[in-house]
Amino acid sequence: MTKPEERFHTKITTQMPDMGTAPLPIEPYISAEFFEKEREKIFRRAWLEVARGEELPNPGDYVVREIEVLKTAVLLVRGDDGVVRGFHNVCTHRGMAVAICDKGHAKGFICNFHGWTYDLEGRLKGMPGEEYFPNLDRADYGLRPLATDTWNGFVFVHWEPEPKMGLREFLGDMATQLDEYPFARFNHIARYSARVKANWKTFIDAFHEAYHVMMVHRHTVPDACAGQENPYGLLSSARIYGPHHSGSVWVNPAHTPTPSETLAWKYGMSFAPGDMVDLPGLNPDNSPNWWFDINVFFPNFFIDVGPGWYFTYNFWPVSVDESTWEMNIYQLDAESAGQKFAQEHTKVLLRDILYEDLSTLEFAQKAMGSGVLKHLPLSEMEIAVRHQLHTVQEWVNRP
Amino acid sequence: MSDTSFALPEGYRDLAWLGDWALPTERGRHGKRIATPLPEIQRVYDALLPRIEPMIAYLDQFPINDLPPAEANLMLLALVFVEVSPSVELLHSPTVPDGFEPSRFEVHF
Numbered sequence: 310m311t312k313p314e315e316r317f318h319t320k321i322t323t324q325m326p327d328m329g330t331a332p333l334p335i336e337p338y339i340s341a342e343f344f345e346k347e348r349e350k351i352f353r354r355a356w357l358e359v360a361r362g363e364e365l366p367n368p369g370d371y372v373v374r375e376i377e378v379l380k381t382a383v384l385l386v387r388g389d390d391g392v393v394r395g396f397h398n399v400c401t402h403r404g405m406a407v408a409i410c411d412k413g414h415a416k417g418f419i420c421n422f423h424g425w426t427y428d429l430e431g432r433l434k435g436m437p438g439e440e441y442f443p444n445l446d447r448a449d450y451g452l453r454p455l456a457t458d459t460w461n462g463f464v465f466v467h468w469e470p471e472p473k474m475g476l477r478e479f480l481g482d483m484a485t486q487l488d489e490y491p492f493a494r495f496n497h498i499a500r501y502s503a504r505v506k507a508n509w510k511t512f513i514d515a516f517h518e519a520y521h522v523m524m525v526h527r528h529t530v531p532d533a534c535a536g537q538e539n540p541y542g543l544l545s546s547a548r549i550y551g552p553h554h555s556g557s558v559w560v561n562p563a564h565t566p567t568p569s570e571t572l573a574w575k576y577g578m579s580f581a582p583g584d585m586v587d588l589p590g591l592n593p594d595n596s597p598n599w600w601f602d603i604n605v606f607f608p609n610f611f612i613d614v615g616p617g618w619y620f621t622y623n624f625w626p627v628s629v630d631e632s633t634w635e636m637n638i639y640q641l642d643a644e645s646a647g648q649k650f651a652q653e654h655t656k657v658l659l660r661d662i663l664y665e666d667l668s669t670l671e672f673a674q675k676a677m678g679s680g681v682l683k684h685l686p687l688s689e690m691e692i693a694v695r696h697q698l699h700t701v702q703e704w705v706n707r708p
Numbered sequence: 709m710s711d712t713s714f715a716l717p718e719g720y721r722d723l724a725w726l727g728d729w730a731l732p733t734e735r736g737r738h739g740k741r742i743a744t745p746l747p748e749i750q751r752v753y754d755a756l757l758p759r760i761e762p763m764i765a766y767l768d769q770f771p772i773n774d775l776p777p778a779e780a781n782l783m784l785l786a787l788v789f790v791e792v793s794p795s796v797e798l799l800h801s802p803t804v805p806d807g808f809e810p811s812r813f814e815v816h817f
Contacts, residue, residue, distance in 0.1 A: 499734065500816035503808065528799050528806075569793035572760055646767035646783055650760070653790040656734065660815065661794045664807030 332684035344629035395457035483553035490590030495639035536561035545596035552607035560600035577651025578617030586616035
């Protein structure tokens, strides 16, 4: 069958490094041995997004993030100097957690096991009965740090306390594309999460192509990014930035809005396709029919930006066939009842769309595990899926 | 059927029967939707659809972050309309057909 038109995907493929065209192997999605390599070579060597800086606005504010793939919990705390630092949430005496709550405000941390105390910068400040530890130097027993840095309000940690590559260098031009986007002006309006019996890549791969939209989203937004002009929902443009990538989703100008969508767009901005809103960092290729950008930060973090909203996904591996997922939605301040109505529309529609997105994962994972499939044939439309696995393999095969 | 304990501004008191839906969080409103049969959801939608534009115009006379109690309830009814709208307009079901199991999908707030 001949392709109807070249104008969508040719723009994409010309920017691609050579990643081959062969079907994808199944093994990386089902092998426990491969998963252990991913843990060591990817998750312990990449910068990982764990929070927004607004979650800890003041010195002493802290949050704890359980990161199963790192087999640790990270304690993020803002110091008196305003800097956010990350530590393993582990007392250096005998391993009890020093922060028991998921979040809070503290002047320092005291271990509930034997009462060792630490300041906001992780220094060991006190040990009951210090005279009975004759050869111990307090300076050697501060909280164990992870490298921690912030880009545009997003807090990232790195397993290695002194990584070879800094955060900004690691994010590269993926960050440059979004440097001017005003993330700090947005409010956090929703959080959704789920635990799914699927490999983390099976999970991610369901979110960075639009080929699935007409089918998976047949109940919610079937005609939003596919239509007569672009029947399979080809992206309008895409960019590769080293291990990261970014795709712009085409919007169908012939989409028929529902009554609630029409009302939402009368008052504000919705996830439903509607008016164009100009914010720096959006629609980098100036596509005429643009809906939103899917920005994928290797290995497991998405920032999707649209007109007046952005949302993030964090995909966290648990084991080779289990993952957790969290979605956070952010919008500009609602200044009127109408804008509040439109914001509600954005998140409610997105949420129902996500129920659809999560519906395929466990079937696909089970099928791969069964041995029925020997490989996955990919279209050019699923180039991001190919790029993700290409990058995973590259990192896993590094010395 | 009316619930006089659910205060609404004049002109909207006929909607007091929707008081059970006016839950303060998305989590609550969504839980209510997925536990309600479609014909009842349709009734809520039909009652609210023609009222949304006048409601929003009325509410816009007040500061959005400091609505008086009756107006705050009216705002919640506008959000109830948003919650039920996918069921009626798109899904034809309280839950998402063929979707992920709702009990495994956590709506945090």
